Amino acid sequence: MTTTDFYTLKDKDDNLVFAAINMVVLLADYGAPIPEELTENGKLKELGSEWWTAGEIEQKSGVDLAPDMKVEGPEGYGSRGRRRDFITEETFNIDFTPQEARRRTLEMYYDLGTGEYKNGSYYAKKRRAAKMKEYSSIIIGYDGEPENEIYPYWIFPKVTVEKRGKQSVTQTNALTYPLTLAAKEDPAYGALFGFGITGPGFTPELAQKMGVTGVQKLLNDSFKYSVKGATGGTYTISINGKMTATIEYNATAAAIQAAIRASGENEATVGGTVDAGFTITKVSAEPTVIATGLTGGGFPKTVEVTKQ
Template identity: 50%
Template sequence: MTSPTPQLSPTDFYTLKDKNDSLLLAALNVAVLMKPYDGNHLELDDIIASDGQLKQLPPEWFTFGEIEKKAGVDLAPDMKVEGPEGYGSRGRRRDFITDESFSIDFTAQETRLRTMEAYYDLDRTDMIAEPGRFFAKKRRSSKIPEWSTLLIGYDGEPGKEIYPLWYYPKTSMEKKGKQSLSDSNVLTWPMTFTAKDDPTYESLFGFGIAGTGFTKEMAEAMGITLTGGSGQATKTVTLPAGTTGGTWTLTVDGKTTAPIPYNADGAAVTSALAAAQSTATAQGSAGGPFTLSDATNVSANGNALTGGDTAIAIN
């Protein structure tokens, strides 16, 4: 027996459209970081902690510093598709992806050694670096240098940061833009890198969104269901030993409380969270430690505490 077709309720155009301004992400700032490709890869836990805070990268990673504003950073995916066509058929009968690439285009402004090394492919073995002079020659090599590349954008505000991020395990220089020497511009380093397939990473690149501003509400609006891991775990907040006075604030999933007295108990902390429109709850005696539930990204500010250290531990 055939099931009857479900009857859907009437709606209107704007309900169907369901626009959401909170999902307009921007890269108000951006960091471009690289390291010479060595087959060792970053995973998400190497970049972002479970509470949404950025992590310090290993020492082999370097930054290009400030990127030229008018040029920005252009990310361009490209794909080529081919396939057989039949006589008398319109269009391809089957599609095959024959090539897939991704280019990263930016202009570095700061004259750093690692920037010059990437742009010119400098040979450090013959480099002269003495007081009053620096000189290096372009490397004579048939092999194009390869790099691992990480881009981290910045949106949001302090305490509610959102970091769109792109990780390319293997890239190489595709082309170099011209350098213009004039009395009205600084020396710039325009570069385009292309992502290359890396079998050990099993992907051309990875993309994600992180930060304390990446809340459960935002994830749900994006259609992302947070499951398992630190997103469902409880957090323990511990004020520093020896605290005798002052106040502190707690930020949970982008919502920051008003100042909380140093000797508040779990009920008072829960009330402060509720006043900040957070659904998280806290349990603990006066002065803590506090166990937080329904909290994904948690940070705290103890600069207004007195009597000892001001660093609040979150585990």
């Protein structure tokens, strides 16, 4: 029998200790498009105008995320504990305290109708609607350092205001707006919530250490090719046995990158132009360009891929 020691079994790894040294709470009226990915080429994507921020969150309160569930089941005489377990309820509450008097925050906290600025004043009345207003929320944490950021994030497709905390109106306290949001099941999203980690600091190596499946070992090389001169037709790119859909002869770098990623090379990046040639990086093997469908400019012909 092969033996080992305690610390090998424990396999402690400080790289897997994540934090949220900063935080942003984003909200939108329920029904707004929810992004499938938050980053592109390591950078956070700009969200649509439907989304707004709660601004700075009170530091001492932070953001409390509380998943919970209720389990019930039959018990029998002579048996210790439940004979079967049934999940009868799942909940997820989000507690946070915005510090800034933003209009949408005020509307959530006081349940206001839409107010407006008039004659030097802002004024809005409490809504009289019986139905709870529904929102979507994305919470993004910030870890790491510039150029190597790691973003743990939570997506809540449907939330409502479950509770409004007490405001302390004193000489030494700023007005804050304590809120508790409750996540609701959303049939369109297919889940109560989603969790992910992204950012340039979340490398394939780190994902492998976590035990995440689908991670590919990426080459450090970049590869350049050119289809300059082609006047029509399409071509494909094969990487490690994965073939792209057809790519137009005049496709942009963004379109080529999308095609390569759709084939399964999820981290691939593509830069360049038709005239200057295209450079592919962050792939698992050297690409092969199949240009038999191109026309004009001497095509079809073999397209050479050079390692940079």
